[in-house]
Amino acid sequence: MGDIDDAIERADQEGFTRQPPKTVKGQIGYLLKQLGSARAVAAELGVTADSVNRYRRGARTPRADVAAKITAAVRQRWQPRVRQQRRRQAATTGGITIETRARFGYTAPVGTTDDGRMRRLTVHLPPTYAQRLFDARDAGAGERQMRAIIAEGLQEVYFKDGGRRADDLEVEFSDIDYLDLDY
Numbered sequence: 001m002g003d004i005d006d007a008i009e010r011a012d013q014e015g016f017t018r019q020p021p022k023t024v025k026g027q028i029g030y031l032l033k034q035l036g037s038a039r040a041v042a043a044e045l046g047v048t049a050d051s052v053n054r055y056r057r058g059a060r061t062p063r064a065d066v067a068a069k070i071t072a073a074v075r076q077r078w079q080p081r082v083r084q085q086r087r088r089q090a091a092t093t094g095g096i097t098i099e100t101r102a103r104f105g106y107t108a109p110v111g112t113t114d115d116g117r118m119r120r121l122t123v124h125l126p127p128t129y130a131q132r133l134f135d136a137r138d139a140g141a142g143e144r145q146m147r148a149i150i151a152e153g154l155q156e157v158y159f160k161d162g163g164r165r166a167d168d169l170e171v172e173f174s175d176i177d178y179l180d181l182d183y
Contacts (some may be wrong), residue, residue: 002088002153003132003178004137004143004146004147005137005143005145005146007179007180008133008134008181009076009136010180010181011164011181011182011183013075014182015083015086016082021074024055024061025055025056025057025058027040027045027070027071027073028055028056029123030075030077030078031073031077032052037049037138038056039152044069044073045070045073046066046069047062047066051066055070055154075119086183087130087183089132090127090150090183091127092110092127093123094127094130095125095127096124096125096127096133096181096182096183097124097181097182097183098122098123098124098125098153098154098179098180099121099122099123099177099179099181099182100121100174100177100179101118101119101120101121101177101178102118102121102173102174102175102176102179103116103118103119103122103160103173103174104117104173105172105174106159106169106170114166115169116172116175118175121154121158123154123157123158125150126156126158129150129152130183133146133150133163136149147174147176148173150173151171154173155170
């Protein structure tokens with residue numbers, strides 16, 4: 001997963017209406033319901049089915065790395081309808097807010113600077129960019145393709161100010177220090 005995938009996942013998790021189970025027994029129980037068998041859960045976590053059953057009974061506590069995998073697997077599957085509803089709202093009416101610190105470079109007319117520099121931006125993009133970003137992620141697009149969608153949105157909304165200035169400006173979005181999404 002890249003920076004943008006991680007940001008989408010964090011934004012999804014901020015919209016949970018209920019918190020996922022916190023105990024290992026509760027988390028394993030949830031994963032068993034979702035995946036159907038101890039063998040499937042074991043394959044997901046990289047442990048044996050016997051270990052999964054021991055975690056479920058409380059006879060064993062998982063190592064720290066396995067506990068982190070359990071928590072991540074539960075959070076990834078938690079409240080899928082809530083996630084879909086929030087994404088649908090962002091893609092149709094709400095849009096998406098991007099907060100980032102990254103290097104922005106430009107191709108611009110002669111006489112202006114095109115040297116990239118680090119900028120911190122918080123920009124609200126219209127729903128069309130949210131829809132394109134979610135569609136690309138669902139289609140298995142790579143980090144580069146999703147970064148191009150965000151760069152285009154920032155270029156149109158922030159740098160070109162909706163078409164009111166810098167018509168022939170092309171923005172390059174690289175060296176992401178951090179990226180956070182909200183929708």
